Amino acid sequence: MISILNKLIPAETNLPWLAKVTMLLILVLLPFILSSYGLSLLTKVLIFGLFAMSLDILVGFTGLVSFNHASFFGVAAYTVGILVNRGFENFWLLLIPGIAIALLLAGLLGLLILRSSGAYFLMITLAFGQMLFALAWKWRSLTGGDDDGLPGIGRPEIGLPISMWNEQNFYFLVLILFIGSFLLIKKVIKSPFGKSIVGTRENELRMQSLGYNTWLIKYISYIIAAGFAALAGILYTYFNGFISPQELDWSMSGYILLMVIIGGAGTLVGPVVGAAVIIILQNLISTYTELWPLFMGLIFILCVLFARDGIVGSLLKLYQKKVGEMK
Amino acid sequence: MKRKYILKIIIILLIVPLLFFIGCTKNNQNSINTVDKEKTPAAESKKIKVGVLLPYTGVFADLAENNERGMRIAFEEAAAENNNYQIVMIKEDTEATPNVGLQKAKKLVLSDKVDLIIGIVSSSVAYAVKDFVDQQKIPVIITVSEARELTREKGSPYIFRTFLAAGQADYPFGKYANENLGYKTAVIMGPDYAAGHEKADAFIQGFTEAGGQIVQEIYPPLGSSDYGPYLSQLKQADFVWTFLGGGNDAIKFVKQYEEYGIKAKMPLLFSGGGVDESILPSIGDAAIGIVSVSNYSALLDTPENKELVKATTNKYNIVPNQFLNAGYVAAKTALSAIDKLEGNIEEKDKFLKALKSVEFPAPQGLFRFHPESQNGIFDAYIRRVEKLSDGTLGNVVIDKIPNVTDRW
Known part of the structure; x- marks a missing residue:
């Protein structure tokens, strides 16, 4: 059983260690080469990469296409934003309520949402996502509503004599949390629990007959995914120094879903690549033409035609084929 | 199999010219060099970069376009008059969403190194951008966004508005x-x-x-x-x-x-x-x-407005409206402050001071800022829609309330 499941998880872990070290080195060295605007884009890519990775736990590994992932992102962002505006400063302490509220919310919503599957799952997640969006929009006294938003959040206070207003320092904070989360998610995916998630995706009935509680498996993975989305949301709050209800909107969930699909669902690295491609392209193209949505659309069509498994997914397949041929 | 190939070839054939089209439009769409090229400006003339931050896609697209038309007319007038500097407009689309607006503001300031930003229609974008421009010390002249608090408690020394605040009129x-x-x-x-x-x-x-x-x-x-x-x-x-x-x-x-x-x-x-x-x-x-x-009507009887009407009809074949005028006045404000410093916009403190004390005849009358709020002071025109002699409709000015400010 386990050996079959191993095959179902794409073999990105089999990449040579040299490739991994190079990637890490690039991420560490890039801020010294890039312009300050490039650095701000790169920081955004990492934050959204983390966000997309967390959604990948659901979409890629658990096989649940969720349309309210932005809720956890946004709720955590608002929690931290509101607390900062009330005078709480320590970043590490603020992480606790931010993530806890998202976990709690996921625990509650999961009870309701996971009763359905397929298209109904998608619709009910959309419904709950929009409800929270409306709440943020209308609850003006707490969230500032749509017009004002929640400005003036500034940068995190991490308890060290390092100023996070320096873009490079902030980038490294994001990078450390990003890599930590990446390793953690990977650990979860490779654990027996991770295998059971994939098993549930592939054949829920069979897993049930093997004695697994598949509902609980999905429930836990939903909560885990929410936790990492919350971390991304908190970082994004500090990155922008500002939150608006837009961060909870379904379009945000859709945006992240696109990143996962373009990069390659179920690969973990893929969503990060997807985030990079979408954010950088969108910023580049919209600088040149007002018709940028047209070109983004064309790129998506291209991806669907030529890279069904996403960019990373397709490359991995190619790589595996090559390795297989060599053997 | 063959069919699949044909599909792919068709798509490539579609995309290549489109990409080519992006490449070609780069110069026209992005930076607009308003200096008339035939006149060859003095070699030492320096470039002043103006970031134009408007919602070109979405519900406010029309408004954004009128704003930009106004700015363009003002910058072209200026280019025809002097050779000290040339204005380069760099356009970015905010999509009327705050996080995109902020991202684009970062791009304009950090990557393009603009000297000031003109535009902004949605209040949410204005609030999102505020902290960033404060920190970067980049003056912003708001053309439309009406939120009252922007020039009150939540204001900033770097934020100016050349439009009526909500409630002002x-x-x-x-x-x-x-x-x-x-x-x-x-x-x-x-x-x-x-x-x-x-x-x-x-x-x-x-x-x-x-x-x-x-x-x-x-x-x-x-x-x-x-x-x-x-x-x-x-x-x-x-x-x-x-x-x-x-x-x-x-x-x-x-x-x-x-x-x-x-x-x-x-x-x-x-x-x-x-x-x-x-x-x-x-x-x-x-x-x-x-x-x-x-604060505006196309039928206002001032020499400046007559010129604006003439320029707009010649260039765009439309009658100017309040949003076009707002863009025009914002650009004129920037130009008048730049002129005062003879183009030395790098001296930020002086530039801010010059902006604050701007005074010039605008199409709607004498334009100046309220010294505290940094919001324009206007005459509020009471207008009635009437059929004009040429059969079109127009806003005929029937009365005016002079000098309304956003602090009442």
Whole structure:
């Protein structure tokens, strides 16, 4: 059983260690080469990469296409934003309520949402996502509503004599949390629990007959995914120094879903690549033409035609084929 | 298999020319060098980069375009006059969403190194950008965004506005409706969002302070497709005040207002863009007789406005409107401060000071900022839609309330 499941998880872990070290080195060295605007884009890519990775736990590994992932992102962002505006400063302490509220919310919503599957799952997640969006929009006294938003959040206070207003320092904070989360998610995916998630995706009935509680498996993975989305949301709050209800909107969930699909669902690295491609392209193209949505659309069509498994997914397949041929 | 290949080839054939098209349009779309190339400016003339931050896609696209037209006219006028510097406009699309707006502001400031930013229509974008421009010390001249707090408690020394703040003209207009037009009772009808409420509140305050009475308040959601249900519940009063900013909303509303036969019973008073020159042709005769307040009318009889009308008709074949004028005045404001420093815009403190003390004849009259709020001081023009001698509709100025500020 386990050996079959191993095959179902794409073999990105089999990449040579040299490739991994190079990637890490690039991420560490890039801020010294890039312009300050490039650095701000790169920081955004990492934050959204983390966000997309967390959604990948659901979409890629658990096989649940969720349309309210932005809720956890946004709720955590608002929690931290509101607390900062009330005078709480320590970043590490603020992480606790931010993530806890998202976990709690996921625990509650999961009870309701996971009763359905397929298209109904998608619709009910959309419904709950929009409800929270409306709440943020209308609850003006707490969230500032749509017009004002929640400005003036500034940068995190991490308890060290390092100023996070320096873009490079902030980038490294994001990078450390990003890599930590990446390793953690990977650990979860490779654990027996991770295998059971994939098993549930592939054949829920069979897993049930093997004695697994598949509902609980999905429930836990939903909560885990929410936790990492919350971390991304908190970082994004500090990155922008500002939150608006837009961060909870379904379009945000859709945006992240696109990143996962373009990069390659179920690969973990893929969503990060997807985030990079979408954010950088969108910023580049919209600088040149007002018709940028047209070109983004064309790129998506291209991806669907030529890279069904996403960019990373397709490359991995190619790589595996090559390795297989060599053997 | 063959079919699949053909499909792929077709797609490639489609995409290659499109990419080529992006490459070609780069220079026209992005940086607009407003200096006439044939005149070859003095070799040492320096470049001043102006970031134009507007919602080119989405509901405000039309408004953004008019803003940009105004700026372009002003910058071209300046380019024809002097050779000390040349203005380069760098356009970015905010999509009217705050996080995109902020990202684009970062791009303009950090990557393009713009000297100042002009534009911004949505208040949410303005608030999102505020902390960043504060920190980077980049002056921003807001062309449209009306949120009152932007030039009050939540203001910033770097934020200026060359447009009416929400309530700025509505408060005196409320007083005017009672004192000069002699109305005693009013029905208030505004779109249900922040700016709608801010304007309605200001009008109500003015109207009631003068002694008027509010009979009814209705707030339909923004973008309603049918105003019938709201119109049928209107109570009888001396008039109906409204502010339906978006073009389509106003067109539907004004037409239905006449179709329901209410126009004959209760006159309509408009604040702001509802009977703007840009949409008057679409509303048609249903608009005749509507009284509105604005800081601009294309029919204003000043030499500066006549020039603007001439330039706009020549270049774009339209009559200027308040949003075009707003862009024009914002650009003129920047130019007048730049001229004062003879182009040395790098001296930020001096530039801020120059901006603050700007004074020049604008199409709507003498333009200057309120020294504390950094919001423009305007004459509020009371205008009535009438059929002009050439058969088109226009906002005829019937009165004016001089020197309204955003601090009342």
